[in-house]
Amino acid sequence: xxxxxxxxxxxxxxxxxxxxxxxxxxxxxxxxxxxxxxxxxxxxxxxxxxxxxxxxxxxxxxxxxxxxxxxxxxxxxxxxxxxxxxxxxxxxxxxxxxxxxxxxxxxxxx
Amino acid sequence: xxxxxxxxxxxxxxxxxxxxxxxxxxxxxxxxxxxxxxxxxxxxxxxxxxxxxxxxxxxxxxxxxxxxxxxxxxxxxxxxxxxxxxxxxxxxxxxxxxxxxxxxxxxxxxxx
Numbered sequence: 741x742x743x744x745x746x747x748x749x750x751x752x753x754x755x756x757x758x759x760x761x762x763x764x765x766x767x768x769x770x771x772x773x774x775x776x777x778x779x780x781x782x783x784x785x786x787x788x789x790x791x792x793x794x795x796x797x798x799x800x801x802x803x804x805x806x807x808x809x810x811x812x813x814x815x816x817x818x819x820x821x822x823x824x825x826x827x828x829x830x831x832x833x834x835x836x837x838x839x840x841x842x843x844x845x846x847x848x849x850x
Numbered sequence: 851x852x853x854x855x856x857x858x859x860x861x862x863x864x865x866x867x868x869x870x871x872x873x874x875x876x877x878x879x880x881x882x883x884x885x886x887x888x889x890x891x892x893x894x895x896x897x898x899x900x901x902x903x904x905x906x907x908x909x910x911x912x913x914x915x916x917x918x919x920x921x922x923x924x925x926x927x928x929x930x931x932x933x934x935x936x937x938x939x940x941x942x943x944x945x946x947x948x949x950x951x952x953x954x955x956x957x958x959x960x961x962x
Binding site: 838 | 854890891893898906947948951954
């Protein structure tokens with residue numbers, strides 16, 4: 741089955757700096773990779789996604805890159821702001837389900 | 851705010867209690883899911899319903915019993931739980947099975 745690893749588990753950055761979170765997956769059949777942001781007391785919310793026929797996707801300050809050969813994908817957040825502080829989850833679509841990474845707690849320090 | 855609501859938001863129960871979690875989606879979706887979220891662990895898929903029919907049970911103990919009376923409502927009935935069942939229980943829905951998922955805020959369950 742699919743296995744998704746995510747690093748780092750915690751990340752602290754200064755406001756205005758960039759943050760990068762990396763995920764790897766094991767099954768080359770996975771073809772859709774969403775990223776979720778979970779704020780305290782809330783459920784995960786989709787922030788960006790990428791399909792396997794695309795190498796990069798950008799939406800304002802966030803971007804996702806995918807390397808199919810190496811089976812890894814990354815979330816990039818530029819010009820971080822305090823409201824970016826949350827737990828971020830990557831996921832890989834496998835079969836009809838999603839397999840999630842364990843999450844990265846991002847803290848943006850003012 | 852998503853179109854998926856969950857009640858209660860917090861629940862404390864003893865090991866011999868019976869309680870139910872409720873999820874309602876206002877998005878017109880056809881698939882609904884229950885996930886368990888424990889600290890520092892990936893989300894664990896528990897159950898999947900598609901058009902009110904259960905399509906997946908991920909080896910969940912029988913002390914968890916799901917019910918889906920219609921495409922908009924999903925319940926998780928709890929009975930004789932263990933302290934290790936304490937977690938955040940998330941409900942999600944998607945337009946079709948395997949599609950983009952929208953999550954509710956979760957129920958924080960504590961089993962004493």
